[in-house]
Amino acid sequence: MSKDKTVNAASVAATPSSHTAEAFASTQAAQDAVDFIEIDEVLTLRRTIVRAPAPKGTVLFLHGFPETLMVWKGIATTLARDYDVHAFDWPGYGQSSRPILARFSYAPRDYAQVLKAYIERAGIDRSNLVIYSTDIAALPVLLLALDEPTIARQIIVGDFAPFDRPQYMWENLQNLKAEPTASPTRAYMNKTSDEILENVHRRGLSPAEQFDLPIDAQHDMTRSWSLDGMTSADAFAHYYANFTRDQHYLEANLTRLKTPVKVIWGEKDLYITSEMGTEFAGKISAKLDILPGIGHFPHLQSPEQTVEEIRASFR
Template identity: 85%
Template sequence: MSKDKTVNAASVAATPASQSSEAFACTQAAHDAVGFIEIDEVLTLRRMAIRAPAPKGTVLFLHGFPETLTVWNGIATTLAHDYDVHAFDWPGYGQSSRPASERFSYAPRAYAQVLKAYIDRAGIDRSKLVIYATDIGALPVLLLALDEPTIARQIIVGDFAPFDRPQYMWENLQNLKAEPTASPTRAYMNKTSDEILQNVHRRGLSPDEQFDLPADVQQDMTRSWSLDGMTSADAFAHYYANFTGDQHYLEANLTWLKTPVKVIWGEKDIYITREMGIEFAAKIGAKVDILSGIGHFPHLHNPKQMVEEIRTSFR
């Protein structure tokens, strides 16, 4: 694997002449900031780290299924004028390690420990850190916050399943939670990987609301679906095999959640409906923003709004 590297935002701050050149500059800046960081003898993560010339704080982005760190490219390079920005591929995704499940469980609690190790090894100042976590990234950061309330100055979460409420979840997600439906669902997801990668971000949206992924994001997700004998669907299935117990643990220990949390949710999320987010926010006494006309991937659907959410969290 390549040597770890970071890039300073000042080196890519030139104003482009057109929208197409701006998109190219963002993609190139994010590409230049990508390297690898070793977590332990089993796990090495591909990560992106962009350094601001005079950072006002640090932002760490945590992706969901079936994403990779490339989903943050545009948002990261925009924010990196004012903030240090980090993102990494979860184990089982992108170009990060994919050990056998006997060596790494892929459980939300295991991901929580990966997150802790990353923050420590990257030398991030927790007092100036905002974490935005979506989908599979959100439960791990909340589990970590139960044990370490100072893990961040604020956590922003959305479009995930904090509680065991199958009625708020898409049928295939319900089916992954236990046998006998889990194994056939995993096999079906692997069989239909092309369709998932092409349409996962479009489902539930009207034709006028649907959008295309940036080419570099689509290519990286496709290229990274299968690596070292494991697919992203396999990692997702391992995560879900441990999911219910970790959901129960979070709900039973919510009184220990002291880190400031904000909840945002796509109004049209069909995978995990907004009722889940509303209930979670009410239980922890947090603010919840339901984003009109947005589906499961707010950061892809309306990245400008996500940039403003992050900036607001530092005010």
């Protein structure tokens, strides 16, 4: 891999088209903490780092669909009193690279290698690292942990699909896994992108439980939906094209999973029901917290709960 390279806000204009000043405008509030890091000749990730005055450890947040690193901003600010906090945009999301399929597959196992490279390039001390991963981010970190059991002191995962269990998944997610339903589902997601971005976090919740996203996160997701000829739905569909293969690999190799894992799940998750979390936690003998009244995005609906989960992991 090539030498580590970061790009600060002052030099954004010199980066590829995805990283123009206009695209970067959505993160002005956190400008001092945001830059870009080169993973290899194909991939450059937008990231944020919030430093603690005297860090007790490091937290790495990994987002899901259709999110960007901006969803972690408030949580990161709170935790940075005691911990260094990192987050980045996955390839295909936010302002990170969106290479063509011939150069990058967007498969969970390839995201796992992106994660490994980021930890190495960022110089993070694995022995005092907690990784919090949700949705599409959870399978990659677990795949990495199979080969790198010391990747973190603890991994927190939730609201994802570790196993090939269609009965626990929302119909549109099932449909993305294979043709002939995958292509029309992808096209429909692109056609209805405005509705997805407006309501994805509300589905399955009662009116009293529904919530709005922070405005800067909402704007960043919207502005970042389509860049360099690829949408976040396209990247999501490419991920799902390889999903079943990588789910089967994880399940077949669970005995190799030695990194401490905690599982959290929203009780009202419409997309991937809590039965999935119960089965996964049982198979790996992990602690499971089902969060009452919470949907698919616990970190957005109850950020204080996420902060407490992180603090508990360092005790």
